[in-house]
Amino acid sequence: MKAAAERKIWRPGRSLVIAVPFIWLLLFFLAPFAIVFKISFAESQLAQPPFTNLVEWAEDMLTLSLNLFNYKDLVEYDLYLKGYLTSIKIAFFSTVFCLLLGYPIAYVISRMPPHTRNVCLMLVIMPSWTSFLVRIYAWMGILKGNGLLNNLLLWLGVIDQPLAIMHTPTAVYIGIVYAYLPFMVLPIYANLVKHDHSLLEASADLGAKPWTSFLRITLPLSIGGVIAGSMLVFIPAVGEFVIPELLGGPNSIMIGKLLWAEFFNARNWPGAAAVAVVMLLLLVLPLTLFHRYQARDLEGREDA
Amino acid sequence: MALPENKAKQKKVQLQICGVSKDFDGTLAVNNVDLDIYQGEIFALLGASGCGKTTLLRMLAGFEKPSAGSILLEGEDMARLAPYQRPMNMMFQSYALFPHMTVENNIAFGLKQDRMPKQQIADKVAEVLGLVQMEAYAKRKPHQLSGGQQQRVALARSLAKSPKLLLLDEPMGALDKKLRTRMQLEIVNILEKVGVTCVMVTHDQEEAMTMADRVGIMNAGILSQVGSPMEVYERPNSRMTAEFIGSVNLFEGELVVDEVGYVEIASDSLESNIYIAHGIVGSEGMALAVAIRPEKINISRTEPAQAHNKARGVVEDIAYLGSHSVYHVRLPSGFKVLASVANSNRQIASDEQQRITWGDEVFVSWSDSCAVVLYS
Numbered sequence: 103m104k105a106a107a108e109r110k111i112w113r114p115g116r117s118l119v120i121a122v123p124f125i126w127l128l129l130f131f132l133a134p135f136a137i138v139f140k141i142s143f144a145e146s147q148l149a150q151p152p153f154t155n156l157v158e159w160a161e162d163m164l165t166l167s168l169n170l171f172n173y174k175d176l177v178e179y180d181l182y183l184k185g186y187l188t189s190i191k192i193a194f195f196s197t198v199f200c201l202l203l204g205y206p207i208a209y210v211i212s213r214m215p216p217h218t219r220n221v222c223l224m225l226v227i228m229p230s231w232t233s234f235l236v237r238i239y240a241w242m243g244i245l246k247g248n249g250l251l252n253n254l255l256l257w258l259g260v261i262d263q264p265l266a267i268m269h270t271p272t273a274v275y276i277g278i279v280y281a282y283l284p285f286m287v288l289p290i291y292a293n294l295v296k297h298d299h300s301l302l303e304a305s306a307d308l309g310a311k312p313w314t315s316f317l318r319i320t321l322p323l324s325i326g327g328v329i330a331g332s333m334l335v336f337i338p339a340v341g342e343f344v345i346p347e348l349l350g351g352p353n354s355i356m357i358g359k360l361l362w363a364e365f366f367n368a369r370n371w372p373g374a375a376a377v378a379v380v381m382l383l384l385l386v387l388p389l390t391l392f393h394r395y396q397a398r399d400l401e402g403r404e405d406a
Numbered sequence: 407m408a409l410p411e412n413k414a415k416q417k418k419v420q421l422q423i424c425g426v427s428k429d430f431d432g433t434l435a436v437n438n439v440d441l442d443i444y445q446g447e448i449f450a451l452l453g454a455s456g457c458g459k460t461t462l463l464r465m466l467a468g469f470e471k472p473s474a475g476s477i478l479l480e481g482e483d484m485a486r487l488a489p490y491q492r493p494m495n496m497m498f499q500s501y502a503l504f505p506h507m508t509v510e511n512n513i514a515f516g517l518k519q520d521r522m523p524k525q526q527i528a529d530k531v532a533e534v535l536g537l538v539q540m541e542a543y544a545k546r547k548p549h550q551l552s553g554g555q556q557q558r559v560a561l562a563r564s565l566a567k568s569p570k571l572l573l574l575d576e577p578m579g580a581l582d583k584k585l586r587t588r589m590q591l592e593i594v595n596i597l598e599k600v601g602v603t604c605v606m607v608t609h610d611q612e613e614a615m616t617m618a619d620r621v622g623i624m625n626a627g628i629l630s631q632v633g634s635p636m637e638v639y640e641r642p643n644s645r646m647t648a649e650f651i652g653s654v655n656l657f658e659g660e661l662v663v664d665e666v667g668y669v670e671i672a673s674d675s676l677e678s679n680i681y682i683a684h685g686i687v688g689s690e691g692m693a694l695a696v697a698i699r700p701e702k703i704n705i706s707r708t709e710p711a712q713a714h715n716k717a718r719g720v721v722e723d724i725a726y727l728g729s730h731s732v733y734h735v736r737l738p739s740g741f742k743v744l745a746s747v748a749n750s751n752r753q754i755a756s757d758e759q760q761r762i763t764w765g766d767e768v769f770v771s772w773s774d775s776c777a778v779v780l781y782s
Contacts, residue, residue, distance in 0.1 A: 309567065
């Protein structure tokens with residue numbers, strides 16, 4: 103009650119500070135989304151712009167025509183359904199792989215002495231200083247039939263036939279896990295590094311072996327970081343276009359690719375818009391869950 | 407005065423610390439400490455921060471490995487045991503309550519590690535919660551409790567496994583002054599009810615003296631004196647302990663008269679010799695220090711009748727502390743004597759005339775038997 107009353111006090115400086123990100127989101131997120139949303143109800147046409155208007159004024163008659171055809175298309179052609187499912191599947195397993203790799207990395211870094219810790223964090227972040235596209239091209243060089251990896255394995259005698267990794271879902275997984283790993287490592291690290299070491303001592307003191315202490319104390323307390331990292335990987339991975347385009351094959355058609363094809367190949371703007379709107383709705387669900395968790399987490403901390 | 411020592415001697419030794427040292431990259435945090443802790447006693451390690459007391463406690467718990475020496479609990483060497491294997495529990499200074507678990511689960515945590523049957527765990531949790539009077543808070547999370555309540559839960563958690571040795575790290579460190587005094591006695595009552603042997607670490611001498619049966623003074627890694635609170639206060643064995651516990655007037659001097667029944671010590675701070683009414687071990691010319699507690703020093707306007715142990719001086723400062731006042735008396739040599747006077751009568755404004763006040767010329771004096779001779 104008291105907090106609610108305090109919130110009502112008018113503070114101009116505070117409102118201004120909040121207004122800046124709000125206006126930013128309004129202009130560059132909500133407004134473009136409204137336009138895309140509008141286009142998704144239009145009809146495709148060969149003109150400039152390549153879609154019809156929703157509101158028409160002709161012969162003293164105002165007509166609003168909402169075209170649901172684009173959404174019907176999404177349901178009717180299993181190409182789209184498959185695309186969504188493939189995207190979610192690839193994003194999900196990439197997130198799991200990132201977690202399995204990223205958690206131990208974050209854990210080890212958080213336990214290092216401060217100096218080495220900063221060096222290792224640098225190493226995690228440093229690849230992103232190079233262009234994303236260049237790094238994915240580099241992976242092509244590594245994974246292709248006569249690429250670095252196959253040559254190395256052949257030279258070592260591990261294999262006698264080049265492995266076909268390029269243009270398979272495996273290559274897409276490798277690319278996504280590689281590209282998004284820092285987004286998993288950093289939030290988990292930020293969480294783990296704040297942990298109070300005396301909790302683990304208390305746990306050991308009470309008779310818990312190191313592994314039990316990890317499972318019962320460290321892991322539950324780091325769940326906030328795990329969720330944040332998973333969201334940061336899962337959400338962009340669902341809409342990923344470049345990695346499946348460059349590393350993937352015909353078996354891994356993700357929704358980003360379909361969207362691209364709809365937009366540039368078919369020049370069907372309304373269709374592409376509908377694909378985008380549905381994708382967004384699919385992503386809003388986990389995002390809302392995440393925010394709800396985060397809010398609950400913050401509440402708990404404020405009470406402390 | 408010798409009673410507590412005798413009482414303790416009759417008891418069984420629960421914990422033996424033999425020649426334990428801890429070397430942190432060339433600095434000796436703990437230097438060759440020998441100490442026996444008796445069954446059922448509360449022992450306080452007292453020292454300034456950085457004196458090594460916490461390191462010693464952490465070595466007992468197993469969080470630090472001694473560089474030398476051994477720790478025996480009921481005769482069993484602890485060296486090979488990891489913290490989770492040791493039959494001792496610690497209450498942490500920060501309490502280290504698990505923030506994601508309820509009070510109940512915090513307390514049950516240690517019992518679950520022993521794979522105790524569920525019903526037995528529930529009974530034990532209820533028992534220790536009752537002991538610290540926190541039954542009503544069993545379902546709460548630590549952040550929903552006040553500092554005092556968190557402390558009770560931390561104590562309950564460390565008692566739940568019925569440890570052979572309880573370690574308390576600055577138990578009152580996170581509490582405010584008022585709550586501290588109350589909890590000190592309450593914790594002592596709980597510990598006595600349980601009958602657990604307890605080693606605590608504190609920098610607060612009042613806390614150590616209130617709670618502990620015996621006190622060990624640590625300085626620069628060395629355990630310099632062990633004894634009952636009264637012993638360490640009344641019979642300090644070095645300048646360091648005398649100055650660490652309470653305040654003290656330390657006169658540096660040398661032995662000038664060494665008789666069987668009395669000695670006299672000359673100090674540059676005093677015009678006449680200090681007379682001590684008993685013989686000491688020493689030889690004439692030997693450098694010594696004489697310690698006299700402020701409350702053992704009398705202050706008067708007129709010269710006292712006694713032949714020895716008095717000096718003239720000027721009142722330079724008066725610290726009024728409610729229950730008593732501390733007078734700072736400057737002697738002609740420049741030495742400042744502290745004299746503590748109990749305010750046993752109510753001080754009212756009309757007394758102002760008779761009372762000793764700033765700038766007054768006074769005599770400080772003490773009896774022949776209240777000075778302590780210090781060799782080191």
